Amino acid sequence: MHAAPLFLLVLAAGLSSQWVSWRVGIPAIVVLIATGLVLGPVTGLVDIGLPKEDLAEMIGLGVSIILFEGGMNLKLAELGRTGQGIRRLTVLGPPLAWAFGALAAHYVAGLSWPVAMVLGAILVVTGPTVIGPLLRQARLDKEASSLLKWEGIVNDPVGVLIAVLTFQYLTLPDGSLVKTAAALGSAIGVAAVLGGLGGYAIGWLYRRGAVPEHLKAPLLIVLVPVVFWASNLVQHEAGLLSVTVMGMVMGNMKLVEREALQESLENLTVLLLSVLFIVIPAQLQASQLALLDWRMAAFVLVVLLVVRPLTVGLATLGAPMRRNDKLLLGWIAPRGIVAAATAGLFGPALEAAGYSDANKLMPLVFLVIMVTVLAHGFSIGRLARRLGVAAENDNGLLIVGATPFTLALALALKKFNQEVLLVDGAYARLKPARMQGVDVYYGEILSDHAEHHLEAQHLNHLLAATENDFYNALVCKGKGRRFGHHRSFQLGTSRGGEPELKRLTLQQRGYFAFDPGASFERLEEHLAEGWSIGSRKLSDAHGWDEFSDGRGERGKDWFLLGAVTPDGLLRIYSTEQRFKLEAGWTALYFAPPTPAAPGASPTDAQPAGKNAPEQA
Template sequence: MVPSLLFEVMLIFFLGIGSQWVAWRFRMPAIVVMAVTGLLIGPVFGFINPEEDFGSLYSPIISVAVAIILFEGSLNLSFKELRGLGKPVFRISTVGAFIAWILGSLTAHYIAGLSWAVAFVIGGLFIVTGPTVIMPLLRQAKLKPRPAKILKWEGIIVDPIGALLAVFAFEIIVYLTANDPDGTALIMFFAASMFAAVFGWLCGRAIGFIFERGHIPEFLKSPAVFTVVILCFTVADEIMHETGLLSVTAMGITLANMGISSVADMRHFKENISILLISAIFIMLTASLQIDTILEIFSPNIIGYVLLMMFLVRPLSIFLSTFRTGLTFNEKLLVGWIAPRGIVALTVSSYFATILLDAGYEDAEILTTLTFGLVFFTVIAHGFSIGWLAKRLNLSMEGRPGTLIVGSNKFTVELAKSLAKVNVPIIIVDRSWQKLKLAREAGVPFYHEEFLSEQTEHHLDTIPYEYLIAATDSNSYNALVCTTFMPEYGRTNVFKVSPYDKVSKSTEIVSKVGGRILFKHEVNLEDLIEKVDSGFVFRQTMITEQYSYKQYLDEKDEETVFLYIIKPSGKINYYSEEMRTVPSAGDIIVSLMPPNKEKAKIQARLTNEG
């Protein structure tokens, strides 16, 4: 046991984020690492049991965290994303959910041995996937936009629908089994669900109105949003349990489609909070399980139920609901396979297990075990298979990490050509059609639009590109681009050409903000273009055991500009004085070299051949 509750809180957050790091470092599914970590420190070694240690605070903490996670996910659901995907998303979220409910309930009754009443409750709940498990998988797998968007929308939209279906099924059971049936409870359920959706919409509109009118200062906007999210969830959930999820989802979608810039600015902060909460809550839930529950999931009826849910119920519901929706067979196959269950299923099932047992349904004792079995097996199976399957179905963007260059000029076009030669995905973005003439003539992929505009965000697929280079002739614009996209690409993957002026040695503010300075501080864009005009060439040099990096440095010309390193894995490391870049054997250095150096090498080669 840990020495104090404070120490336990620290340990939960530390292990949660540590699991995320291990997953990133070794390219493993984060939810798998978190689940295993929680099981080890909880039921296996008995270090903590959050459900017992937190007492009456345990359920409210989990509920609020789930509400914030679901809100953050729904804040990314812009209707503009649905261009061409509205039909399959709608079908999966309605027809597909209904088919999955019916088939899942039949499976629970005939395979898991549950009574009809309990089977229909748990069948409604198990249609959910949710952002807690889908988002980490999408982040890991790098799917193509269509299947990624479908899985994201389904996970967030169906989350509250599944919880409401479970509540609806329970109310129907109570109504049908009552000695004196009264439809009041059913009417209350539909009224509460309608109120939750409207209340969420009103909360979203109210926050948007206040932000647009400037009634809240910038430093209070994020705290205000989180406070209203908790208010929105709590009010709806107090009226009818589980309707709070519907309410926060409606609030998030409302804000996402109002086009408020300050909400977009907070998105990365809220995503960071969501990752922290997902990590902590997954550790808490798995650490609170009992060892008997874990052992029980390997019983034949539970394993049979899980296998049918994964290999029959899910694929069948997707294929039937997406008939004539324009999805390809491969897309249906991938979406039909990926359906990991997560936090919502675990938390809501424990609630229904309690109320069903209180209502006299003794077979509800198995609900927690059944839920954990489905969560554990789907998380493991889908977590490890999504990347492999996406590649097999040609639905993955995997490959060498690409580079997106903002600014079309002689240097960036030649840089793009050198990257294309080594099969690195590349694209040049510029708002000037005239400047893009160089890219067009060179056959370099390009996109004609203002990079910071909303249209670019919705029409330009940025998934293949892990690096961003701002290389326009405006230093302030380069700094703005880097500052805007640093949260998305990461601090070490965003670069800008040097803003320094060699004559005045300017240290203007744009040199201090946004992005690392590319190549050398003393070599700005004007110098790079001048070198290209002077005949400088892009040369590849491999470092080997016989030809070391030190020898390469000794032989290089003083005017040579180191551009980037290609690692044997295909990873690109761009040169920057702000980063330690030391090539090793097997690395290829690409540099911009003076033409006289290249001519000398050619002459020496001809002499040797002669």
């Protein structure tokens, strides 16, 4: 197949696999690897045609960007919560995992010592490509999330470096303990210089305006592989450590464009993963897959049930960590793209060095990847909830701005067992909410403190409801990626009557909540006039038409706020994001006391007091 259609086939297959995994709820890596096996060993459609060394170098360039993007997500402020635990997992964890993994590979899988030790090093890694999706899926609390994220991102280059040094020491004629130690020092030095100082220099130039805005992301995407390549010239396979350090440095600099850079890199990472997880398994031969036997299956079970729990248990022994965090970490350790790429690099190299059993390395690593991703992907949510380190469900509302109306809304939602968190930067404004049992957070929602300490993983809707329209828009754009832009709402602006060209565009704000005209001023005025929040459960006999008839003009005489589905899920209503209220849904509305509407019960027509909704 020619290069152009081959590239399009790989790209289409990768992105299609990503979409299928999202639709059916299966970890993306599993679908990608299965697709790669079908396109490679099974059908032979994907044959890159490059020498293994050249292909390994190309894969390395892609992995360098993935690890850099992961490094940018590591925030040093997180060390204040789980610093000692992270240090234990990233300093003591890798050598322990390496030793136990090598022992299992030799005595259980039956591999020779050099191959077993290299495999033990490869399986040290977990990685951001698999940990990130799992964290989003399980919505762990801040501490558990930080531990898994730091371990995965930091241990990736460490595991690769251990594999390189092990390979050098055991297989190369000039390998020695002194030379291996010198290589380790060289790798650390080049990572500090090219990764640390290089990353700082790039960030400094960006802050000084030495690079125009439209070139910052493209230039960074080029510089990361350059640092990776240059580091490898100095010390073989030190590039991954360098780009990880580079990402950490730039991620913790106060760069105005940091989020924009991260968004560009995240989009590129999705494409790279889609391609790499098709290309790498496609290189496997059917004869290699036939090498998998019961000893390989037993080895995978030992990795899951013995090596990982023992590593975490010993590494964190005596550490001031929550017991449930240790239990979670003792099970969760999926392997990802770095393990696959490293196996593809060292498998052929070990075979060339004369170790015939090295041909088992790649299929065995892919078996570990498949089993760990499936086992951990389908169990992390349930286990995290049982251990109390994750939200029970993905539902609820985070409200920014403590006012009489938002307090009334919070109390109304609590009547329906909806999680609500009220955030405000003025302590006194939160007092009424605290006294009535509403969860609150005192502080600036856009601050670093809120980013690292505000526990809101279980909430999936955002409502910015302060008196400042522009601040509301800023909050929605700042938090839109976390909640999803389709779930980020703000109150209607008080400038709704201005010409359209003078208004905030949808790209600069959140969706306007409720009916048109539901601005801060109008909601507070109506609340002072006696309006209150009521509810009405719709049925086949008394549906939406019967509910709305006779209430007057919506947006003027009353407002539709949202609804609760029969499954108990919250929906915020917006004319910019309409939904149909059906039988079984409970409508939430804001209205003055009115005569009973046709088909309504007497209690429905007269909402309860200002701070309490009436339920039907």
